[in-house]
Amino acid sequence: MSDPSVTAAATALKKPGAVVLARPGALVEAGPGWFARVTEAATPTAPAPALRDVGRDPRRWPGWWWALLVGLGMTGAGLGAAAITLGPVLLRYDRDYLGMSLHELRAANHHLVHFLQHDRITMAGTMVAIGALYTGLAVGGIRRGRSWAREAYLLSGAIGFPTLFYFLATGFVEPLHTATAIVLFPMFVAAVRRTPHPPRWRLAPEGPEPERRRALVGQLLLIVTGAGLLVGGAVISLAGLTSVFVPADLAFLSTGPQTLEAVNPRLVPFVAHDRAGFGGALMAAAVAIILLSAWGWRRGDAWVFWTLAVAAAAGFLPTVVVHGAIHCTDFIHLAPVHFGIAMTGTGLMLAHPYLCAQASTRPKD
Incomplete structure (x- = not known):
């Protein structure tokens, strides 16, 4: 053809x-x-099942339901991490590991607490973005029997969950992070091991060719953005496991790693845990974005558009806001973020008419 x-x-x-x-x-x-x-x-397909049809027996829950629980769990964990960061910043086990209070951290370096908040808010936003991506893949894709959605979910989680073991390099084990992974991992396994559903998707008729071509450009922009996030996450993970700080970090702190180690030898490993963990979460989100954008482009599948839009808002907006709030506005440091926002916004704008085709043009269940 x-x-x-x-x-x-x-x-x-x-x-x-x-x-x-x-x-x-x-x-x-x-x-x-x-x-x-x-x-x-x-x-040939049938209508997708409704949430009320799942039942109350966990032994009979389908894979998409477990995937949905993982997505909601990641969202809740991200929101909880954000609440802690905007509130006490450090929990008791953080203070016990460091042997320092917030007051003592501020006395050591008046930018240090803001730096920790900036790292943890970006991590929290990425966790919420992962939650949005997993929720969309579960309800919009896996529930309808689309094998590619299950594969995207599996590959993303296969990257995200093992990053828990970054503590072997950083030396800091965070109990809340560990507990979240322990609770969610069995659900993740249950989601991917269940037999896929029979086909239950709905297809919209093909629309105008110019609309499809604009959406194709939007698809390319989203894939490129995801690839950039994947590279960025790998670089951040590597930095967190090795040098920990990048030049922009040290310029903001107005100090060097040796000075921080002299203040407290556990301070750098503590920061390394946050930095490396953020890089791992970013890679997991990036893989989901790439595969959802590459495999999920269907006219009338509005869930793809909204999944990507919510994930982008959750990932990008907290990053921009927290950097502005702590006055860390180095242009080079934030350039990838602004570029990602521009690419994502343009891609979604071009794809919106295609992905969000009117319901009247779609066959009823």
């Missing part, structure tokens, strides 16, 4: 023994996931 039309390919497959071949040019015009979209269009 030289035509990237999903409908034409699906119609051709209805003929007994039919084989559909696509030219490279058609695949380029169609964008990622063309074969999956054609397969979905040619597959």
Whole structure:
């Protein structure tokens, strides 16, 4: 076929023994996931189950329900981390590990508490973003039997959960972080090991070609943004496990790591835990963004748009706000954040008419 039309390919497959071949040019015009979209269009489906149909027996809960619980758990954990950071900043076990109070930290370096808040707020925002991504993948994808949504969820979690063991390098074990991972990991396993649902998706008819092409550009921008976040998360993780601080951090603190180690030898490992953990969470979110954007582009699937939009708001806005609040506004340091916001905003704006096609154009269940 030289035509990237999903409908034409699906119609051709209805003929007994039919084989559909696509030219490279058609695949380029169609964008990622063309074969999956054609397969979905040619597959008989049923309506997706409602939340009330899940039942009360956990032994019978489907995988998407467990995935939803992980998403909600990550969101709650992120909001809880943000509340702690904006409130006491340090919990009792933090103070016990450091052997210092907030007052003593401020006395050691008047920027240090703000620096810790900036690290932890960005981490909390990323956790909420992961929660939004997992919730969207669970309800919008896994619940409808889309295997690619389960794979995206699995690959993201396979990166995120092992970062708990960063403590082997940093030397600081945070009880709340550990407890959250212990509670959520069995749910994550239950989500991915259950047999996938039979097909239950709904397909919208193909719309205007200019709309599809604009959405294709938006898709590319989201994939590139996700790739940038993945690289950024890897760099931040590496920094947290090695040098800990980047030049912009030391310029903000107006000091060096040797000075901080002289004040308290546990201070740098404490910061390293937050820094490396943030990098790991960012990589997990990035993988979900890349795969959701690459595999989930379907006309009329508004859940994809809102999942990405909520995740972007949760991840980017707290980062910008906290940097402004503590007056850490180095242009080079924040340039990737502003670039990511511009890329994501533009991509979602271009894709909105395609992903959020009017319900009247979609077949009823």
